[in-house]
Amino acid sequence: MSRISATFEKLQAAGRKALIPFVTAGDPDNASAVPIMHTLVAAGANIIELGVPFSDPMADGPTIQRSSERALKNGTSLRDVLGFVTEFRTRDSETPVVLMGYANPIEAMGYDAFADAAAEAGVDGVLVVDYPPEESEPLTMKLRHRGIDSIFLLSPTSMEARMDGVARLASGYVYYVSLKGVTGAANIDLTEVSERIPQIRSRVNLPIGVGFGIRDGATARAIAGVSDAVVIGSRLVQEIESSPPEALLENLHRLVSEIRQAMDA
Amino acid sequence: MQMYDLPDSKGHFGPYGGVFVAETLIHALDELRTQYEALRNDPAFVAEFEHELKHYVGRPSPVYHAKRLSQKAGGAQIWLKREDLNHTGAHKINNTMGQALVARHMGKKRIIAETGAGQHGVASATVAARFGMECVVYMGSEDIHRQAQNVYRMKLLGASVVPVESGSRTLKDALNEAMRDWVTNVEGTFYIIGTVAGPHPYPMMVRDFNSVVGRELLTQMPDVLGRQPDAILACVGGGSNAMGAFYPYIPHTDVRLIGVEAGGLGLATGKHAATLCAGTPGVLHGNRTYLMQDANGQIIETHSISAGLDYPGVGPEHAWLKDTGRAEYVSVTDDEALEAFHMMCRLEGIIPALESSHAVAHAVKMARDMSSDKVLLVNLSGRGDKDMATVAERSGLTL
Numbered sequence: 001m002s003r004i005s006a007t008f009e010k011l012q013a014a015g016r017k018a019l020i021p022f023v024t025a026g027d028p029d030n031a032s033a034v035p036i037m038h039t040l041v042a043a044g045a046n047i048i049e050l051g052v053p054f055s056d057p058m059a060d061g062p063t064i065q066r067s068s069e070r071a072l073k074n075g076t077s078l079r080d081v082l083g084f085v086t087e088f089r090t091r092d093s094e095t096p097v098v099l100m101g102y103a104n105p106i107e108a109m110g111y112d113a114f115a116d117a118a119a120e121a122g123v124d125g126v127l128v129v130d131y132p133p134e135e136s137e138p139l140t141m142k143l144r145h146r147g148i149d150s151i152f153l154l155s156p157t158s159m160e161a162r163m164d165g166v167a168r169l170a171s172g173y174v175y176y177v178s179l180k181g182v183t184g185a186a187n188i189d190l191t192e193v194s195e196r197i198p199q200i201r202s203r204v205n206l207p208i209g210v211g212f213g214i215r216d217g218a219t220a221r222a223i224a225g226v227s228d229a230v231v232i233g234s235r236l237v238q239e240i241e242s243s244p245p246e247a248l249l250e251n252l253h254r255l256v257s258e259i260r261q262a263m264d265a
Numbered sequence: 266m267q268m269y270d271l272p273d274s275k276g277h278f279g280p281y282g283g284v285f286v287a288e289t290l291i292h293a294l295d296e297l298r299t300q301y302e303a304l305r306n307d308p309a310f311v312a313e314f315e316h317e318l319k320h321y322v323g324r325p326s327p328v329y330h331a332k333r334l335s336q337k338a339g340g341a342q343i344w345l346k347r348e349d350l351n352h353t354g355a356h357k358i359n360n361t362m363g364q365a366l367v368a369r370h371m372g373k374k375r376i377i378a379e380t381g382a383g384q385h386g387v388a389s390a391t392v393a394a395r396f397g398m399e400c401v402v403y404m405g406s407e408d409i410h411r412q413a414q415n416v417y418r419m420k421l422l423g424a425s426v427v428p429v430e431s432g433s434r435t436l437k438d439a440l441n442e443a444m445r446d447w448v449t450n451v452e453g454t455f456y457i458i459g460t461v462a463g464p465h466p467y468p469m470m471v472r473d474f475n476s477v478v479g480r481e482l483l484t485q486m487p488d489v490l491g492r493q494p495d496a497i498l499a500c501v502g503g504g505s506n507a508m509g510a511f512y513p514y515i516p517h518t519d520v521r522l523i524g525v526e527a528g529g530l531g532l533a534t535g536k537h538a539a540t541l542c543a544g545t546p547g548v549l550h551g552n553r554t555y556l557m558q559d560a561n562g563q564i565i566e567t568h569s570i571s572a573g574l575d576y577p578g579v580g581p582e583h584a585w586l587k588d589t590g591r592a593e594y595v596s597v598t599d600d601e602a603l604e605a606f607h608m609m610c611r612l613e614g615i616i617p618a619l620e621s622s623h624a625v626a627h628a629v630k631m632a633r634d635m636s637s638d639k640v641l642l643v644n645l646s647g648r649g650d651k652d653m654a655t656v657a658e659r660s661g662l663t664l
């Protein structure tokens with residue numbers, strides 16, 4: 001069983017929901033990448049989504065765009081990100097790590113080289129924002145062969161036929177993008193989400209994470225009430241952006257702990 | 266003649282093209298594809314488009330034998346397809362007119378567009394005004410400074426111009442931002458992409474609307490010359506004017522198709538935008554194609570004297586035509602393009618766009634080694650009014 005499935009099973013048995021923070025690797029600097037990951041886990045994260053910086057993050061709002069630009073200024077490459085995962089694994093063999101990013105850095109490395117390197121580093125899942133199911137099969141098969149889950153997005157505009165297409169290729173969990181727009185754009189519509197989740201559940205037999213527009217503990221708690229996992233990205237990236245270096249880990253720890261406590265309360 | 270029936274139903278030209286976008290945009294693209302597939306085969310729609318092209322754009326555009334330029338080059342005859350004479354001064358309006366009509370049929374009241382030089386922005390603002398639609402144009406803040414006059418033209422036409430401050434603050438970032446707008450306002454908004462790039466169906470749709478150029482040539486050349494030209498040359502930024510001229514000629518394998526890219530300061534300097542000549546395949550802006558990128562797959566900044574060619578990608582159909590050898594791609598430097606620009610002004614009384622000057626420059630180069638019974642047809646994609654400031658600055662003047 002994959003580390004991701006095991007994580008969801010354990011949480012379910014305990015009656016808890018997964019908290020999945022997203023941060024861009026290499027923001028604010030490469031040296032902080034692994035300490036940030038350990039801090040997130042210590043504060044209650046169950047899975048880490050690690051953003052691979054890209055020069056043209058078309059699906060991201062200004063907050064994550066800026067974090068990507070900062071990481072690229074630091075020279076953070078896909079190989080560096082895989083290196084962070086390798087280092088993280090020396091101290092944490094349990095927490096799943098999902099790489100999230102855009103197609104081109106993977107295209108440039110080549111599917112086989114990437115899949116091998118990801119497996120070796122201890123990556124558990126890969127979410128390529130601009131590989132919809134139609135274009136993702138070649139990579140998905142190579143990842144599956146190495147025991148790595150492919151995570152896919154579903155959106156409010158995904159019709160039922162598309163859910164079936166996702167169900168065919170997805171493993172680990174699916175990620176419901178709860179609003180029309182880019183990351184960090186607006187606040188989530190709880191009613192819409194609670195109506196959509198059962199519809200997705202009836203067609204996709206995987207845990208469902210919900211993200212985009214979750215910014216505080218109360219919202220996280222409400223979303224956890226109707227889904228299996230809560231993804232928080234822009235709010236954390238904002239915290240990284242606004243924290244002075246010496247307070248960074250402490251601030252992140254506080255924020256994630258608050259959300260965790262709200263979800264568990 | 267060999268069969269050519271691309272893209273396939275998923276938008277692929279061999280390994281290129283496709284739909285590489287986030288799930289949030291898939292539904293809008295599906296809807297657009299379905300609507301466009303129906304409209305492109307609807308005689309009433311085709312008639313409506315042709316009516317607008319004739320009475321509003323001013324088509325057909327003439328072909329013209331540039332005799333003094335040919336004489337100066339010494340060798341083959343150079344002919345020009347006069348897209349510079351279209352309303353708004355470039356081929357861009359063929360496409361914006363087509364897409365605005367599609368938008369109208371889909372009941373969309375808000376148009377968005379990206380622009381680099383501002384030509385596509387102006388052409389989009391123009392058709393939006395023509396049909397009474399709201400128009401928002403995304404433009405990199407760098408380009409806004411470089412192309413102040415076109416910014417003012419767009420505003421006169423009633424469009425709002427939104428400066429884009431992300432990334433390199435140029436065309437590629439404007440495209441990213443337009444995509445972000447579209448994904449947010451997807452219901453009432455139609456995104457008019459300005460070249461044969463983006464996710465399917467855009468490369469096909471933009472090609473179709475611009476291929477009026479090649480279709481006119483197919484009948485014009487036999488009329489004025491008694492035969493088809495030996496080669497067709499066109500500048501390639503994203504590749505829409507080139508694709509428009511090339512597409513109807515793909516089965517005519519005795520006509521060479523030559524795309525001319527922006528060589529900037531020279532390919533060896535790395536400061537250029539010659540994507541097909543010097544790039545490698547990858548995925549950007551919704552399709553797989555050749556890209557200017559570093560070893561880590563990050564998109565790198567390009568350089569060209571002409572803002573309209575300053576783009577790190579290229580239409581996926583060009584990538585396919587390159588790999589199959591049906592079309593050839595070459596590059597011309599800033600200096601060579603400028604020299605051709607001045608030759609056109611002095612010898613032909615035509616002030617060409619700097620983009621188009623690249624194609625002229627290569628034609629002059631080629632003509633020298635060919636006999637005078639050979640014919641090179643250059644798609645003169647636009648006029649140079651917009652480039653006055655750039656050219657003057659190069660000559661040490663400020664206007």
Ligand SMILES: Cc1ncc(COP(=O)(O)O)c(C=O)c1O
Binds near residue numbers: 461
């Ligand atoms: C006159 C002219 N020619 C060519 C281009 C380049 O675009 P494309 O390669 O899509 O024809 C532009 C773009 O702004 C243009 O204004």
